[in-house]
Amino acid sequence: MTPEDLIQRCHDLIGSVPEDADPSNGESLIGFFQSFRPDGMALQGMFDGISVGADLQKRLDQLFTAAGDDRRPEGGRDAYFVIRKPEPLDPTVASELTQQWLEGIRKFAEVVDAPTILAALEPELKVRVLEGIPPKHPKDDMEKSDLLKAIVQDSSLLTEKVDAGPLPGILRPAYYFTACDAMLRDYLMWPFYAKATGLTDPLAPYFELWRHRVKYRIFGETQIDLYLPWHPD
Numbered sequence: 580m581t582p583e584d585l586i587q588r589c590h591d592l593i594g595s596v597p598e599d600a601d602p603s604n605g606e607s608l609i610g611f612f613q614s615f616r617p618d619g620m621a622l623q624g625m626f627d628g629i630s631v632g633a634d635l636q637k638r639l640d641q642l643f644t645a646a647g648d649d650r651r652p653e654g655g656r657d658a659y660f661v662i663r664k665p666e667p668l669d670p671t672v673a674s675e676l677t678q679q680w681l682e683g684i685r686k687f688a689e690v691v692d693a694p695t696i697l698a699a700l701e702p703e704l705k706v707r708v709l710e711g712i713p714p715k716h717p718k719d720d721m722e723k724s725d726l727l728k729a730i731v732q733d734s735s736l737l738t739e740k741v742d743a744g745p746l747p748g749i750l751r752p753a754y755y756f757t758a759c760d761a762m763l764r765d766y767l768m769w770p771f772y773a774k775a776t777g778l779t780d781p782l783a784p785y786f787e788l789w790r791h792r793v794k795y796r797i798f799g800e801t802q803i804d805l806y807l808p809w810h811p812d
Contacts, residue, residue, distance in 0.1 A: 580628050582749045589753075592625060608753035612639070613658070617650075619643035629746065631770035638767045642757065645790040660757045665792035665808050670708040673793055673805050676784040677706045681803075683781025684734055690776045691740040699729035705802045713794045713806035727797040735761035738772055747771045763789055 586605065593614050615621050619639055626632030646660040681700060688696035704726075716731070717723055738747070747768055754764040765772075766782035773779065788795070794806045 580746065582745045585746055585749055588625065592621065605749040605752045608750070609756045611753040612642075612660075612757050613649070615643075616646075616656070617643065617648045631773070634770035634773075635768070638770070641786070641790075642767060659759060662790060662792040665790070668788075668791040668793060668807060670807065673708055673788065673791070673807060674706040676787050677795070677803060677805060678704075680782065680784035680788065683778075683784060684730070684737075686778055687737050687776065687781050688734075690778060691737055693733060693737060693740070695725075696729045696733050696737075699726045699733075699800070702801050706805060707802060708805045708807065710807045711809050713796045713804070716796060717798075724797060724800050726800050726803075730795075730797060735765075738765050738768070741772045741775050743771045743775050758789075760789070 586608065589608055589611055593611065612619070612622075619642070622639060623636070626635045629635070642660060646657075646662060647664070649657040649660075651657060652663075681704060684696065685700045687693075688700070716727060720728070738751075750768065751764065754767050755761060757763065757767070762782060762785045766786045769780060769782060788805075792808045796804045796806065798804070
């Protein structure tokens with residue numbers, strides 16, 4: 580399948596083609612997956628003809644199941660995939676998932692030779708589990724730790740270093756704007772990259788944290804704070 584064929588298939592599924600759609604890139608597919616809320620059933624068959632299509636479809640199903648209905652309690656619809664009713668997650672399990680996720684990033688960085696990420700992950704990292712609304716990360720780059728930059732900025736570029744053919748680049752915008760989350764994007768698209776990297780599923784622990792609406796925050800070089808949603812007793 581060519582990139583042009585894939586873009587056309589996506590536009591056919593939506594039922595319309597934007598006037599300014601460029602067949603050479605996937606920018607016209609931003610917001611694509613939101614068009615199929617709440618269950619994504621109309622996307623069945625989207626990946627027919629792609630060797631890893633079944634695995635890609637399975638992950639999309641996970642996304643739609645985790646997010647559920649896109650209707651807001653106060654009216655209107657979510658612009659992104661939001662976890663509104665997360666299942667409780669044991670703090671110990673959350674901490675273990677975080678360590679597994681960091682190890683997955685490290686292995687990925689080793690495969691594609693990303694020294695800045697490897698350097699940031701070299702110290703022993705502590706995971707602190709909290710509850711409630713997390714504070715915001717600093718906006719100024721000068722105030723960001725190297726660890727934060729490695730996880731948020733550098734890690735988001737790792738898949739671009741993988742030679743997985745032309746199709747991932749077409750779908751990357753649509754996947755990213757499901758939740759404006761590069762780590763979620765790369766988990767959902769991982770079947771494209773699995774063979775080239777030799778890694779089974781390094782970002783699966785992150786998806787588990789995401790679907791439980793766990794947020795991470797990094798303000799130093801050796802600690803990650805997790806914020807679990809507050810659950811009344």
